[in-house]
Amino acid sequence: xxxxxxxxxxxxxxxxPFTYRIPDMMIxxxxxxxxxxxxxxxxxxxxxxxxxxxxxxxxxxxEVIRPLEDYPAIPQExxxxxxxxxxxxxxxxxxxxxxxxPAQMRGGRVHVKxxxxxxxxxxxxxxxxxxxxxxxxxxxxxxxxxxxxxxxISVKVLSExxxxxxxxxxxxxxxxxVEIFETETLRRPEAAFEAQGDPGFTLTPGQEEALGExxxxxxxxxxxxxxxxxxxxGKTEVFMEAVRKTLALGKSAIILVPEIALTPQMVAxxxxxxxxxxxxxxxxxxxxxxxxxxxxxxxxxxRVVIGARSAVFSPVRKLGLIVVDEEHESTYFSDHHPRYDxxxxxLSRCERERATLILASxxxxxxxxxxxRRGDYMLxxxxxxxxxxxxxxxxxxxxREELENGNRTVLSGALRTALKKCAAKGEQAMxxxxxxxxxxxxxxxxxxxxxxxxxxxxxxxxxxxxxDGLLRxxxxxxxxxxxxxxxxxxxxxxRFFGAGTQKVEEEVRKLLPGVxxxxxxxxxxxxxxxxxxxxxxxxxxRASILIGTQMIAKGLDFPRVTLVGVVAADxxxxxPDYRSRERTFQLLTxxxxxxxxxxxxGRVIIQTYKPEDPVIGYAAAxxxxxxxxxxxxxxxxxxxxPFTLLARILVESPREEAVVCTAETMxxxxxxxxxxxxxxxxxxxxxxxxxxxxKVLRGKNRRHILMKLLVSRExxxxxxxxxxxxxxxxxxxxVWLEVNPTTMM
Ligand code: ADP
Ligand code: ZN
Ligand code: ZN
Numbered sequence: 001x002x003x004x005x006x007x008x009x010x011x012x013x014x015x016x017p018f019t020y021r022i023p024d025m026m027i028x029x030x031x032x033x034x035x036x037x038x039x040x041x042x043x044x045x046x047x048x049x050x051x052x053x054x055x056x057x058x059x060x061x062x063e064v065i066r067p068l069e070d071y072p073a074i075p076q077e078x079x080x081x082x083x084x085x086x087x088x089x090x091x092x093x094x095x096x097x098x099x100x101x102p103a104q105m106r107g108g109r110v111h112v113k114x115x116x117x118x119x120x121x122x123x124x125x126x127x128x129x130x131x132x133x134x135x136x137x138x139x140x141x142x143x144x145x146x147x148x149x150x151x152x153i154s155v156k157v158l159s160e161x162x163x164x165x166x167x168x169x170x171x172x173x174x175x176x177x178v179e180i181f182e183t184e185t186l187r188r189p190e191a192a193f194e195a196q197g198d199p200g201f202t203l204t205p206g207q208e209e210a211l212g213e214x215x216x217x218x219x220x221x222x223x224x225x226x227x228x229x230x231x232x233x234g235k236t237e238v239f240m241e242a243v244r245k246t247l248a249l250g251k252s253a254i255i256l257v258p259e260i261a262l263t264p265q266m267v268a269x270x271x272x273x274x275x276x277x278x279x280x281x282x283x284x285x286x287x288x289x290x291x292x293x294x295x296x297x298x299x300x301x302x303r304v305v306i307g308a309r310s311a312v313f314s315p316v317r318k319l320g321l322i323v324v325d326e327e328h329e330s331t332y333f334s335d336h337h338p339r340y341d342x343x344x345x346x347l348s349r350c351e352r353e354r355a356t357l358i359l360a361s362x363x364x365x366x367x368x369x370x371x372x373r374r375g376d377y378m379l380x381x382x383x384x385x386x387x388x389x390x391x392x393x394x395x396x397x398x399x400r401e402e403l404e405n406g407n408r409t410v411l412s413g414a415l416r417t418a419l420k421k422c423a424a425k426g427e428q429a430m431x432x433x434x435x436x437x438x439x440x441x442x443x444x445x446x447x448x449x450x451x452x453x454x455x456x457x458x459x460x461x462x463x464x465x466x467x468d469g470l471l472r473x474x475x476x477x478x479x480x481x482x483x484x485x486x487x488x489x490x491x492x493x494x495r496f497f498g499a500g501t502q503k504v505e506e507e508v509r510k511l512l513p514g515v516x517x518x519x520x521x522x523x524x525x526x527x528x529x530x531x532x533x534x535x536x537x538x539x540x541x542r543a544s545i546l547i548g549t550q551m552i553a554k555g556l557d558f559p560r561v562t563l564v565g566v567v568a569a570d571x572x573x574x575x576p577d578y579r580s581r582e583r584t585f586q587l588l589t590x591x592x593x594x595x596x597x598x599x600x601x602g603r604v605i606i607q608t609y610k611p612e613d614p615v616i617g618y619a620a621a622x623x624x625x626x627x628x629x630x631x632x633x634x635x636x637x638x639x640x641x642p643f644t645l646l647a648r649i650l651v652e653s654p655r656e657e658a659v660v661c662t663a664e665t666m667x668x669x670x671x672x673x674x675x676x677x678x679x680x681x682x683x684x685x686x687x688x689x690x691x692x693x694x695k696v697l698r699g700k701n702r703r704h705i706l707m708k709l710l711v712s713r714e715x716x717x718x719x720x721x722x723x724x725x726x727x728x729x730x731x732x733x734x735v736w737l738e739v740n741p742t743t744m745m
């Protein structure tokens with residue numbers, strides 16, 4: 001017997017499988033991990049196929065050394081998925097296969113944990129008799145007595161009652177009275193999240209209607225849904241029911257969330273309702289815990305998995321359902337190598353495994369909504385909040401008027417009054433500041449010079465308090481002492497500029513002395529479970545006002561919050577990115593949706609320098625449809641995705657000349673390709689060799705060749721050819737191709 005093995009080395013020369021002989025007595029299946037000889041070394045590999053014969057010269061074929069597990073670590077469906085992804089991304093199969101396994105499993109960095117246990121080899125009554133008769137060793141008698149009561153316990157537990165039982169156990173085993181053996185144990189991640197029981201809601205008509213469409217799909221051949229429900233419409237409850245049904249049908253479910261740290265409530269619900277069949281995959285698991293959760297899933301013991309984007313690769317048995325919650329979040333897109341979009345992977349899995357896909361959001365991505373309109377997904381809408389709770393009232397405040405009226409602070413008169421009222425009534429408020437740090441960056445008032453990081457070409461931020469009065473770069477961690485004279489013109493008027501969360505917190509404290517505030521941003525959440533602690537503190541009601549960056553806008557449900565303030569709505573509106581309007585709309589709508597989720601009605605105040613911008617207006621009205629139509633038209637007119645593909649070849653190197661030179665070569669080669677293929681050329685709307693807006697990052701100079709392509713088969717072929725091209729470059733520069741990347745900076 002022979003097998004084809006993908007050897008786990010990511011290198012161009014070994015992208016294709018190698019043939020090995022399977023020794024007699026060894027049985028292997030596709031998906032199984034094996035140790036194989038490779039050159040002078042032993043390497044890990046994954047069996048692709050097993051065959052009876054092969055047409056290579058038999059003397060030159062080497063033998064598989066041993067299987068690494070006695071079961072296929074990658075089930076068949078995921079083998080197929082990896083192959084499909086490799087083909088799409090034009091990357092070696094070894095790279096996509098890696099996604100299917102816990103990272104630490106490769107290279108044998110985690111092991112199955114075992115435990116020594118002991119059990120009686122005789123009947124318990126006999127053991128008790130022997131214990132009574134035992135006169136010389138009290139320890140021996142004690143052990144026999146304990147085992148007669150609770151047979152098959154771990155040696156560790158036993159040694160809590162009997163000190164150093166080792167020798168006595170050995171003798172007992174030698175006399176044939178007990179048996180000592182090793183068993184596998186599982187490292188169960190601690191229940192860091194408190195379990196909550198089932199609230200037993202009566203479903204609302206909107207929830208009933210949505211489930212009316214989903215449940216038949218679960219029972220049948222699967223379906224694809226986009227669940228668009230306003231904030232507070234009870235989307236979670238809909239997919240909880242869908243999960244319950246999936247389990248009842250004997251199948252498994254995967255729930256993807258943008259960031260597990262931000263969804264402790266959801267995790268608690270899942271734990272509480274589904275108990276030990278639920279597995280939670282998050283970044284704070286130790287490698288051993290992660291491996292064991294993976295094994296529980298692989299064995300079919302865990303049948304509901306909740307986790308961030310990589311959980312989409314969970315090897316569940318009989319997949320019935322995948323839910324992608326807050327599907328518009330950019331965290332579903334992985335721009336590491338190999339790049340993938342978890343939503344597309346989920347769709348591909350569901351089709352292959354005949355499962356149901358639910359994408360859920362109050363503000364679906366323009367891409368997903370366009371697909372739903374085209375009929376790729378069935379659109380399920382829940383336009384009303386649970387229990388007829390009203391949507392919050394949104395007021396727009398023109399900050400230009402505030403300034404004209406002499407208010408130079410970051411809080412408008414209206415927001416100040418509302419905060420006071422809220423505090424007086426003992427209710428809670430959230431303030432969103434889409435930026436971090438105190439008085440963010442440093443600039444010269446005389447010449448306009450901005451202090452930038454020497455490694456990254458990005459302005460440095462200044463922090464008061466927790467930091468040490470230093471300027472800090474958020475990309476590479478570089479710190480500098482703030483200068484007292486401008487390095488450019490020598491002026492003394494070099495000042496801190498702009499406002500961040502610390503500044504807002506300070507003003508709120510001045511306005512409401514004695515009222516407790518909490519701040520949630522990059523700086524306050526860096527510790528272990530930083531998010532969880534702050535959110536718990538806020539939920540408990542010990543603090544009244546939560547001030548934070550976009551982190552606070554995500555899916556949180558605080559019934560006591562009656563006021564939400566957005567300090568500067570248009571901060572993100574004019575970034576040089578075609579998605580900035582979509583992102584701003586999503587952020588404002590989501591954060592407005594945090595207000596009034598309990599019994600008290602909610603109030604939202606959005607401060608802006610551009611109240612006439614339609615995006616701000618749609619968000620204030622929570623009007624997704626109008627936003628979508630407007631944005632869709634704009635994308636069609638401007639030829640942006642989903643009508644086109646944006647791609648770039650990014651070149652990076654510490655040496656500037658090398659970057660310029662490689663970028664020129666790349667452009668030349670790309671243009672040659674187009675000349676050779678006129679049909680590809682027709683689909684290219686733009687190709688431009690340019691300096692990105694971040695010119696230097698982490699000490700590397702950068703250049704990119706930007707391309708805009710019409711969506712077509714030809715564009716895909718061109719991208720495949722360009723991918724090949726970027727692989728074959730020198731080692732002085734890093735070159736890679738990005739398609740619709742999350743940022744173009
Ligand atoms: P969404 O995700 O759509 O914004 P959630 O799923 O967070 O909304 O639900 C909003 C709130 O309504 C939550 O506190 C939830 O527990 C509650 N809820 C959901 N469904 C019901 C129901 N059928 N009856 C009563 N309360 C419900
Ligand atoms: Zn200056
Ligand atoms: Zn830097």
